[in-house]
Amino acid sequence: MWLVVKLIKPRQSLRGYCRRFLVEPSANLFVGKANRVLFDDLDKRVLDSGIDAVVIAGNTKSDLGLVIRVYGSPDRSIVSLDGFQVILRKSKR
Numbered sequence: 016m017w018l019v020v021k022l023i024k025p026r027q028s029l030r031g032y033c034r035r036f037l038v039e040p041s042a043n044l045f046v047g048k049a050n051r052v053l054f055d056d057l058d059k060r061v062l063d064s065g066i067d068a069v070v071i072a073g074n075t076k077s078d079l080g081l082v083i084r085v086y087g088s089p090d091r092s093i094v095s096l097d098g099f100q101v102i103l104r105k106s107k108r
Contacts, residue, residue: 016054016073020045023067023087029060061086 020033022043030043036057037047049057054072061068067087074082083093083100094103 016049016051018045018047018049018054018057018073019071020057020061021069022061025066025068026064029064029066032060033057058084 018037020037022030022033022045025033025043033039033045036049036053037045039045049072058070061070065087069086069091070084072082072084073080078099081100083102085091085093090105092103092105093100
């Protein structure tokens with residue numbers, strides 16, 4: 016599956032881990048292909064780090080052909096509407 020990972024203020028160890036398997040076209044933005052084992056390990060490492068991050072991965076079972084995961088407390092969240100994921104932006108009121 017393909018991956019796009021955006022890390023916000025990651026620790027050097029997590030950034031280094033991502034750089035081992037993915038390409039970093041811009042600071043803290045990683046893209047590439049991964050198998051299920053790598054995806055699950057990356058998912059656990061990002062979750063355990065407690066940082067803000069967004070991971071978008073290819074998923075043939077989804078209507079969009081992708082799945083979006085949001086970690087930490089970013090200003091956006093993912094809402095699933097009958098299997099269709101949309102991005103909900105939190106208001107700043």
